[in-house]
Amino acid sequence: MTKEEIESIGDAHISSTVETPLRSDAFKKSDDDKIESIKYHFSEIMKELGLDLTDDSLSGTPHRVAKMYVKELFYGLNPKNRPKISTFDNKYGYQKMLIEQNINIDSACEHHFLPIVGTAHVGYIPKDKVVGLSKINRLVDYYSHRPQVQERLCLQILKDLQQTLETEDVIVVVNAKHLCVSSRGIKDKSSFTTTVEYGGKFNESAFRNEFLRIIEKNAG
Ligand SMILES: Nc1nc2c(ncn2[C@@H]2O[C@H](COP(=O)(O)OP(=O)(O)OP(=O)(O)O)[C@@H](O)[C@H]2O)c(=O)[nH]1
Numbered sequence: 001m002t003k004e005e006i007e008s009i010g011d012a013h014i015s016s017t018v019e020t021p022l023r024s025d026a027f028k029k030s031d032d033d034k035i036e037s038i039k040y041h042f043s044e045i046m047k048e049l050g051l052d053l054t055d056d057s058l059s060g061t062p063h064r065v066a067k068m069y070v071k072e073l074f075y076g077l078n079p080k081n082r083p084k085i086s087t088f089d090n091k092y093g094y095q096k097m098l099i100e101q102n103i104n105i106d107s108a109c110e111h112h113f114l115p116i117v118g119t120a121h122v123g124y125i126p127k128d129k130v131v132g133l134s135k136i137n138r139l140v141d142y143y144s145h146r147p148q149v150q151e152r153l154c155l156q157i158l159k160d161l162q163q164t165l166e167t168e169d170v171i172v173v174v175n176a177k178h179l180c181v182s183s184r185g186i187k188d189k190s191s192f193t194t195t196v197e198y199g200g201k202f203n204e205s206a207f208r209n210e211f212l213r214i215i216e217k218n219a220g
């Protein structure tokens with residue numbers, strides 16, 4: 001598949017129901033053009049707030065913010081940045097559960113553009129393929145780096161892994177704090193949010209409970 005073809009489909013390879021809503025022209029502009037345009041609009045926001053952009057500490061902020069949005073915080077919007085997921089034949093016939101836990105979540109809420117921080121725990125039961133461990137962490141990082149709601153983040157990780165590993169037997173738990181809940185609005189510093197999505201064998205409580213017991217034990 002060509003780069004253009006990949007960029008034209010967005011998340012279509014996972015499932016249209018969990019795609020991040022994107023404009024049809026989302027990838028027509030280059031990253032550099034996006035940075036220039038966001039830089040202009042962010043400087044207008046700063047001016048509206050009354051900030052003096054000739055100040056030497058503020059003058060670079062519009063460019064810094066624009067670059068941070070496109071290249072860092074929201075790099076996961078562009079499917080060309082999806083990590084290449086290497087899989088290997090399950091030659092050893094490993095048939096039980098593999099769990100990658102305490103994976104860092106650094107995301108941003110799509111309603112307020114404030115951070116969502118936490119951890120993800122991913123489990124799967126291999127069929128013919130196993131995945132390079134770090135690729136699970138990379139995939140979580142990729143889907144996190146978009147404006148998100150936690151429910152969709154959890155589902156995007158699940159659907160992609162099910163597709164890549166050619167098995168429905170995957171479970172994803174995300175525990176995260178939303179700064180839009182803790183630092184503004186209701187300002188609740190102690191609450192956090194848990195989402196759990198799974199398929200295949202994890203619909204059976206025995207598999208699900210084994211997974212939950214293991215992650216709970218290691219959470220201390
Ligand atoms: N379901 C869900 N809601 C989220 C997520 N992140 C933020 N929210 C919520 O999105 C809602 C947006 O509600 P609004 O009433 O439009 O926004 P608001 O006036 O800023 O709401 P408050 O936060 O209650 O002040 C808030 O209740 C947020 O807590 C998420 O990942 N999933």
Ligand SMILES: [Zn+2]
Nearest residue numbers: 109111112180
């Ligand atoms: Zn929010």
